Amino acid sequence: MLLKQNLRLHRILLITWKVDLIMLISCVVAHYADIILLKEVTIPAALPTLLGTAIAFFIGFNNNQAYDRWWEARIIWGALVNDSRTWARNLLAYFSEASESKIIGEDLRQCQRTMIYRHIAFLYALKASLRKCDYSDYEKFLSREEVEKVKTFSNIPNAILDLQSHDLQRISKEGIIDGFRFLPMNDLLRSFCDGMGKSERINNTVFPTTYVYFTRLFIWMFVVLTTMSIAGSVGHWSIFLGFMVGFVFHTSHINGMSIMNPFENTTAGVPISSITRTIEINLLQALGEQDIPEPVKPVDGEYIL
Template identity: 35%
Template sequence: MILKYSDNPFKQVFGIAFYNRKNIILFTLISIVAVFQYEFGEIFDFEPITLPVVPVTILGGALAIFLGFRNNSAYDRWWEARKVWGGIVNASRTFGVMICTFSSSYFSEEKVKDKHVLAWRKELITRHIGWLYALIMHLRKENNWDDLEKYLTKKEVEQIRKVHNKPTQLLHKQTERLRDAFEENMIEHFRHMELTNVIKEFYSLQGMAERIKGTIFPYYYNYFTGVFLWLFVTCLPFTLVSEMGWSAIPMSIAISFVFTILEKSGAVTEDPFEGRAADTPITTITRNIEIDLLEMIKSDTIPAPIEPKTGRFGVKYLD
């Protein structure tokens, strides 16, 4: 998630121009062609091409409608992704508190030792952290096992390597260990049901994230938005040249750039789990949950929060 661009305005402008250099070059070439053929057409006995304003204006209006719909829909996907991970934060903290306070040797009349209860708490908390990193891998289609291997046993790692949906199987393992704790009288019936309901909420939140990831934005909106955009960009300088002459070049570039940036922002925002600077910062959110849960079980190894990264041209963002 981008926090801010560089404090240096020159870096801001240069960075934006750099990342959009191909489009800017195309806009410039189209505008130069339009102006040259208009200004020098008579010299080469060539009838200059000019277009009326009204049709291009109507095309620009239609394009604005498509861009507005797409950007609104893309932002809804981005915001829903953020709400899903906000729900994971809240549910994870609730789960950690319940694990640490609901389990006790009291219900077994101290037949279960406190040491066993503490080990069980640590097991479920660390496996939950493993689930968070497994979910990131699942959504980003990555193959980074380092964080998982820190919180899962070798046997669990080998087991989930063989399955398609790794986070789902980890949640299933959590429910099995909750059942074991109930049968060993570490938790009583009501508390077992409450913990199971939290696992159910994790399943629901994971499903929401998978829906966002797996639902492709309607192809025809992407396709026709691109077609209308480049048709508008191509026609625009041929409309402006008769009124503005050489001034049509910078004006056409500026207007085309605005529409292109709107289209690009929608394309980037509609996929919020890809790990790019503009996406939902699920790695940073997960690290914050990891710290909270490890502090609950009084772990000796608590990682530091993830600091904002500085990208090219001074852009600050969270991963």
């Protein structure tokens, strides 16, 4: 996620240089094609004007849909932050030593620690799943037996939630928490599952390829027609003007496409690495742990992943 309101020139060039180069070549070819090959053909200025208006609607639709996907992803992970803190708070505050329970003293403390650590593992496993990377960060928060067990499942985050549900049921039967406290904690597990499912829905739903493809095609047509329509009146300046008009349209479209897949490990994506680390820090501090990791640091002060 970008942290600054203003972009440096090198980052703009890094994002657009390929399109800029192709567009410049296209404008040069279009200019000389108009003055050499199509000397007797005059392209009316109204043609690129109408086409540009239509393309603006296409780009606006694409960008709106892209931002909706990005913002929904950010809301989902914002809810995971709040629910994770509540989960740890409830585990630490709701547990009590029931007289009929076998879980007392240090065993009770270890149970709390295990369930909080397991939740951190859930977040790291979910992050790895969304970014389609083979991260094993979650393993250090699970026991060896739990690691071997969850690896037998195709959906590791969901398998970790299953372990949490079984332990929650066990401590309820042991009398560690009563029915009134069991319900909100079970609702939190359901919220975690909802957040996971919503994230997977966004991640696995491909934006219709035809919208992206035809929008790009129409922009290239627009750039060529604009250059050719003004070549006769402004001469070689048509190359520069066609390039500038195309730069505006292409860059606007690239901006939308950069956030179309919000969980990608890019500068414009939702910073789920930073969010996961923040939750980890909060939960470990709630436990009173001493070995607390540092927050994820911004890259060059410009963005955070």
